[in-house]
Amino acid sequence: MKLTILRGELNDAIQHVSKAVASRTTIPILSGIKLDTDFSGVTLTASDTEISIQSFIPLEVADKIIVSVEKTGSVVLPAKFFIEIIKKLPHEEVHIEVKEQYQTIIKSGSTEIQLVGLDPEEFPILPSVIEDQIISISGTLLRDMIKQTVFSVTTNESTPILTGVLWNLQEGQYKFVATDRHRLASRTAQIETKDVNFSNIVISGKTMNELSKIIPDQDVMVDIVVADNQVLFKLGNVLFYSRMLDGTYPDTSKIIPQSFKTELVLNTKLLNEAIDRAYLLSREEKTNIVRLMTTEDGLIEISSSSSELGKVTEQIVATEMKGEPLKIAFNSKYMLDVLKVIDSEEIFIGFVGAMSPIIIKPQDHNHSLHLILPYRTTN
Amino acid sequence: MKLTILRGELNDAIQHVSKAVASRTTIPILSGIKLDTDFSGVTLTASDTEISIQSFIPLEVADKIIVSVEKTGSVVLPAKFFIEIIKKLPHEEVHIEVKEQYQTIIKSGSTEIQLVGLDPEEFPILPSVIEDQIISISGTLLRDMIKQTVFSVTTNESTPILTGVLWNLQEGQYKFVATDRHRLASRTAQIETKDVNFSNIVISGKTMNELSKIIPDQDVMVDIVVADNQVLFKLGNVLFYSRMLDGTYPDTSKIIPQSFKTELVLNTKLLNEAIDRAYLLSREEKTNIVRLMTTEDGLIEISSSSSELGKVTEQIVATEMKGEPLKIAFNSKYMLDVLKVIDSEEIFIGFVGAMSPIIIKPQDHNHSLHLILPYRTTN
Known part of the structure; x- marks a missing residue:
């Protein structure tokens, strides 16, 4: 294998496949990146057997020459060092040549690197996927x-x-x-x-x-x-x-309640900030317990407490509130995870009772649904 | 103690003193921040006994009212939570009130926090420093x-x-x-x-x-x-x-050579990049050994090798080169540390021999001097 390639494009391809390089492995070949060169371009492959990523660098992109191939061939190079050194090469042009016993010479500007390459035949073969679906x-x-x-x-x-x-x-x-x-x-x-x-x-x-x-x-x-x-x-x-993972995924459809005893519509950002403050205290107790209750004057009260530090109490005005009064406790970290990804200015939260699943949905659309099981607390 | 304070200014002062909060301590009071309020403003103090930082927030800055004091007093608040919650309060105005047994109420917008405060008398007293020097x-x-x-x-x-x-x-x-x-x-x-x-x-x-x-x-x-x-x-x-640290610092003046057998002037950036690439390989061996030698055609060759990975060779043109031919090995991490902080486009490097200290100085001025002991290697 002997070729000249542009550093930027090589680096991009390396970055893509690097995510599949096995980080802790007892199989040395899996900590490498495979390069396959033919007269259409260079293909880089990495695999940790769980996932495999392949990135193809063509000879030309939009009339710009990326790769010049002098001799086809394959080699596996040690990923960790290869990833870092290519980023830091002094010149845009990189010459790669594989010699006897997969010894690989990389030249760029006045830098010359001799790398101990590995036999590409030992690299796992990617599954052949029939593209009918x-x-x-x-x-x-x-x-x-x-x-x-x-x-x-x-x-x-x-x-x-x-x-x-x-x-x-x-x-x-x-x-x-x-x-x-x-x-x-x-x-x-x-x-x-x-x-x-x-x-x-x-x-x-x-x-x-x-x-x-x-x-x-x-x-x-x-x-x-x-x-x-x-x-x-x-x-x-x-x-x-x-x-794919083996096994049968449990049927979750039955645990999602269809009707609610208490329904709230809240501003996502306000709720997020209030729970975030309550979370700060709750995590000191390692339980992340935050309590939510409706008050007599129509507000939502969010609170958490820590025997060592004290107590945080927040009040939020709900956009809408329907149904029975409510007092419930839940893992605030779980709620924050939901509020971070929900893409709606206002959210709907439905409750069936203090011991039943809490449902969180965007108010703007019906694309997502989140469920959190409450904590069973006595006070 | 009872006061109203602007969140931004309080947060700035907290950030300053936070660097002195003891992170791992068996003395609970040291994991706190002390607040002292009098009619001139609020003073925050943190101390890990090694260092202590104090930040004073005056009542006014440039006609803008920062603090309104209703009642003077002191309290120590748990630093970790206090630092984070102040950052996240919903309103620019923060009310702080210390009640019985140092229980502290912090209010901002519709957020109310009750914090377990500690007795400020237990907090270490800062050394009184006489300002004559x-x-x-x-x-x-x-x-x-x-x-x-x-x-x-x-x-x-x-x-x-x-x-x-x-x-x-x-x-x-x-x-x-x-x-x-x-x-x-x-x-x-x-x-x-x-x-x-x-x-x-x-x-x-x-x-x-x-x-x-x-x-x-x-x-x-x-x-x-x-x-x-x-x-x-x-x-x-x-x-x-x-x-201050106790003890007598050793006299280092004698180990700095005054004359050199080989003198180089090199571009700082080029040398930094070349050594950085050689370092990538050298650190795989955990020794960080990089070799530098002068070549017959007047170049500087920098190289490193790893039995497992291979070899990196770099060539640099020196701006100036005087004296005897040279071959030396050193810890590339130490050299990179120097090259990172040296504020001169070109640097001077002086060598007395393969076993003697290497001296690195900026070429533009005489403000700094760096010394690295070489590695004693046989090949």
């Missing part, structure tokens, strides 16, 4: 759907299926659900693809977060290909492969 | 002097005196020295104060870093008062007290 979705929408659900997955490995986000697609209605048994987040969207249907696809929350990071800011369409036990995301020249 | 120095200059020396103090507590920066002042020549036995940094400055002389004042490097953070960006004069075993820094309404 393709969904197209706006990157921005996909990122929103991830953001509004992924924080509710569990980090507890004893229920592996709940570390993932559940996907359903029925007749163009695309739905994400995540729950850790104490809270639940769901987000739906209508998409153009009507002829693909699936259910019980579960993708690891960690993977969804990594995917979210490589979706570009400018809105592009992402093609999603669902195969046997793999999902492939195609973002232009970047391919993102993820394994 | 005052030095005046520009804040920007003081910050530069700290930045250019403090990184060379040792973190090894077995030689406590070397965890500090040595100060000398003789006839207006102010000098800072720091060394960890492997490297040394010194910085001198001419200041206006001619009638104060002292030597062997040693201030903890950690303290110097904290002081550096509270020196404002706009250039103000800092008054330094040296007393028995304390130094007081006066920055407008902020007073910063520090203990």
